[in-house]
Amino acid sequence: MKPAPFRYADPRSLDEALDLLSDETGAKVLAGGQSLLPLLAMRLAAPATLVDLNRVPGLDTVEATGDGVRVGALVRHARLLRQTPDAQAAARVQPLLARATANVAHPAIRNRGTTVGSIAHADPSGEMTSVLALTGGSVTVATPAGRETVGWQDLFVGPLETSLAGGAVVVDAFFPALPERSGTAFAEIARRKGDYAVCGAGVVVTLDEDRRVSAVRASYISVGLVPEVHDLTEAVAGEPVDSADWAAAGALARTLVDPDTDIHASADYRRLLVGVLTERTLADAAAEAVQRSAA
């Protein structure tokens, strides 16, 4: 389990990185490396050149504004869980991000792995892809031609597959702010704590001014080939938040998903969990929506 030979460069600017990616055939971006290195060790991936972004300045910022949270390509998962001003601001603007991040693997992996890397890796079992989808987020992609914003719907093509061209670098991910009178929650069930989830659920509940449910959206992990967002509003629309039938929303969710069977869980079992986790997370998200509405 040793990586096949490759060449390596650690550019000092984004332009250098982009130049390298376009000049070198079979080049691949390295950021946190926590998904890539195992693939290299198993020789399931064998890039000719690794372009390491870690020495590119300016990619390690977390910016929280009223619009949302922008996370640079070199921001480690652990960074979003620390009690630092930028992380705390991010958690206020979009609490789902840190909540989901707390479920990513174990601390030593979170110390190295990056939020953006998880998204670019496009693993439907990863938490971050689902969070990007549920928040309606996007990524900023740099290519030699310039920068563009790619929305999550256009980004994920299949398991471990994005729409991005080989020479592109995802420089940040943007998670729009949690809307007014909204709450969010995240939960997952894994065989062992820290494993990729058998099933995970992130939800957002939005209330109207009378504390009635106006919108419910959910996104799941390890369910389906690419992250999807499901609108569950119809199951509970207009219901007072205190008596909303979250189970009905869960039941609706079960009919909308199309999970797969693998050695850890059957498709049916995953569908069961979609229902349960939806119901459970919605109750928590609603409580947060109430709290934020009051504030």
Place this chain on the structure above:
Amino acid sequence: MTTKLFGEPVRRREDARLITGRGRYLDDIGAGALAAAFVRSPHAHARVLDVDVEAALDVEGLVAVYTYEDLTGPMAEPLPVLIPHPQLHAPRTGYPLANGVVNHVGEPVVMVVATDRYVAEDAAERIVVTYEELPVVVGVDAAREARAAVHEDVPDNVAARHHQETGDVEPALAAAPHTLSFTQYIERSACMPLEGKGVHARWDADDASLRVYSSTQASTSVRAAIAAKLELSLDRVEVIAPDVGGGFGVKIVHPWPEELLVPMAAIRLGREVKWAEDRREHFISSAHERQQRQEITVGYDDDGRITALDVHVWHDNGAYTPYGIIVPIVTATQLVGPYAIPVYRVVVESVFTNTVIVTPYRGAGRPQGCYAMERTMDRIADDLGLDRAEVRRRNLITPDQFPYDHHLTFQDGRPVIYDSGDYPGLLDKLVALVGWDEAGALRADARSRGKMLGVGMALYVEGTGPGPYEGGHVQVLGSGKVLVSTGLTSQGQGHETVFAQIVASELGVPIEDVEVHTGDTRRFGYAVGTFASRAAVMSGNAVALAARGVREKAIRIAADVLEANPEDLEIDEGLVQVRGTPGASIPLRTVAVLSNPLRYAFDEAAKQATQFAKAGSDDKPPVAEGDAPGLEHRDYYSPIRSTFASGAHAAVVEIDPATWEIDVVRYAVVHDCGNVVNPMIVEGQVHGGVAQGVGGALYERMAYDADGQLQNASFMDFLMPYASEVPDIAIDHQETPSPLNPLGIKGAGEAGVIPGTAAIASAIEDAVGRRITSMPISPTELYDLMRNETAERTQASLQTGVPA
């Protein structure tokens, strides 16, 4: 008084190096050695048509490539069947490198040697092997039904038919007031030590000798195997087990192909060669264990007492049988556990499959046997509406029945005669420890929290410390240091501490003066190995006997010097003294100097010694007839048969009826391994065993697909428990000393894992009211069981309406 050391929780002497990064594991040895890597079969069953190494040859750093064609003499013959058995009628083993056919994914086909492991893998990747795929047999049912043949000349896939019976079972069943029959399954897991296997070999051409380090549980036998296979005289080969990063059974198998090939390459190349197995290799080319199909018929009376038991086990032995049928024999003979079974018949059919070989994994067939017996007890209790603890109690062998002869023949060829124990005592302690009789309150509390709660228990008896022998050597140096060596190896059991405690206690020296060496054929050439919970029993008693020999000699010499009666002498804190006469003493280290009549005064100890030297008689040789220079003694312990440890476990599980997640919320262990040398170490063994038991019951399985591909050959997908999956464990002890050995001890290494699957299956069944007939069980499987309308319900659930 130093004698207190036996039985004390002495802190481990091996830890000083291991906590500071100064351990020496296999891959820490031989910096700069050439590295070996292997091309392994990607197919479960195939003919090897062609091996084309051409593309590898221009890899810079490649040193050598070996295929079957390069093997000569005994190396070109099949690997040995280590433990033949008359009922193993079709033994089969592979070759060090595949000879025309591969029988499981991972079987070695080509060995590559290069300047480092990276380069070796580069070269291996370029070698093109052409295969013709053959039909694949995966799983015990496919093998049993002979859907295809693993070995052409064994069309029914049956390697062995093993049969034992203690009476005429059919009439006994016919006469039984009640009978029931059922079939159940248990699946594969694996030892999975954190350190894989590994071999380092160095050939000294000047000395014409070979030194091999192997991460093994049996260095003396690896040595013999290497000598035989490479046609070397035994005295030219030394094998050393360095610090070994866990074994649990997989490293008792020998010789592994790599244990022969790496030394072969070292000799041929005249350079050091090393192979450190990586994790993927360990999954697909080491060994697994546990898979069986068990067909059970039991007869019993109205009180739940068993009158006859008939068991048919179909045992998956994988592609080959290098370790004979030890595992299924252990299942067959240990299945009866702590119970008096008047008539017992067991038939084991051991079958080939196109999967990794099956050899002992901690428990070695006992977890399966325990699962068969204990689930039978649960069935009887359920059928009669009796408490499960009560049914067990009624069937237990009682303390007045020892020695208890089961009239079975154990894995060591010796009778299964239980030497001692107190099984009702174990059960009573367990019931109290886990709160068995208060389960109703626990259940109600769980129900109020929306959870389903169940309790389960399982008892076992474990034959430990089988022979034929182990030896010990104890030597006192002039410095006062006490060197202890024994041939068996260590993989974390704390032998350096435990054997030091024993020797310090026997000899009367401070433990700090004692230094223990294990698993090094340079120090001790005769040994069997570390398996079957035998180290403390076998080597513990051997070093005790050796220490007693040293003590006797020391006292003889000291008596002479002190002009005292030997009976009046004692040794304490390293001083031989006349009991009750302060000042009349001589340090043991001085006795050691005196024991050697060649005493040049090259150090202070020797100078000191001269003052005691008496003028020898001119008529006698300096070394008396029958005596030997030096204060040392070598002795062996060879038991008439195994000694039987025992225990009882209980599990309390909570199940979330929404997600079917299973949580072991309480786990209780009552444990009896006779006299305990070091309770801290014994508890550690129990903890580790229980964690593996929980893993085997709820998380671990080797997920082969129908093509024989192992789908979870990584730590990501093979779910070994982290701390978060292991429950807190409550432990209570019972000590029934073994009458069979001088120290009265029984083995403790494997016990913790044995009842886990049975106890947890019982607890889950109790919680959900559906029969659990296959283990391990995961939430997704439990969900399937619960929504299966035809799944069998327990009588208890039908009567009490357990929610399900």
Place this chain on the structure above:
Amino acid sequence: MTTSIDPPQVDSERTVSVTVNGVHREATVPVRRVLSDFLRDDLGLTGTHVGCAHGVCGSCTVMVDGDPVRSCLVLAVQVQGAQVTTVEGLARDDHQGGQVLHPVQEAFRECHALQCGFCTPGFLVTIAAGLEARDAAEEITEEEVDELVGGNLCRCTGYANIKKAVRHAAATMREDAR
């Protein structure tokens, strides 16, 4: 457009300079060398063990600039200029020719938190880093204990005594903090 003076280097081999356990070390290695192999094979620091080589077991955990990371999931070239701490660097020099063990090392011995010892370096480094990052004066919670031991695999101990050792070490550090 490039901002650096030198054009970007694309290398197959590099000289890696790094401070390991307070000592400057340097070796020239192929760029594919992972940090665990670099420490073990190039620098001779074999205390760091490789249990899975795919980032799950945690045996190879070392600190890079103070944070525990899996050294099998980092390339050696990536730690250029960094401070690395391995199990060999946990004990402190006592300035009398000996060493003072880190409280977590002492605790592992005291609580019998290791058996074969293979996974132990990874646990020690992870726990030491975690305990040093927290306020030693605060009593440790069970949640913290679970977090500190939860990401590493051990096949021998069943973890009970490892958790005990974490509590023991935290208590020692709390005493020392007073």
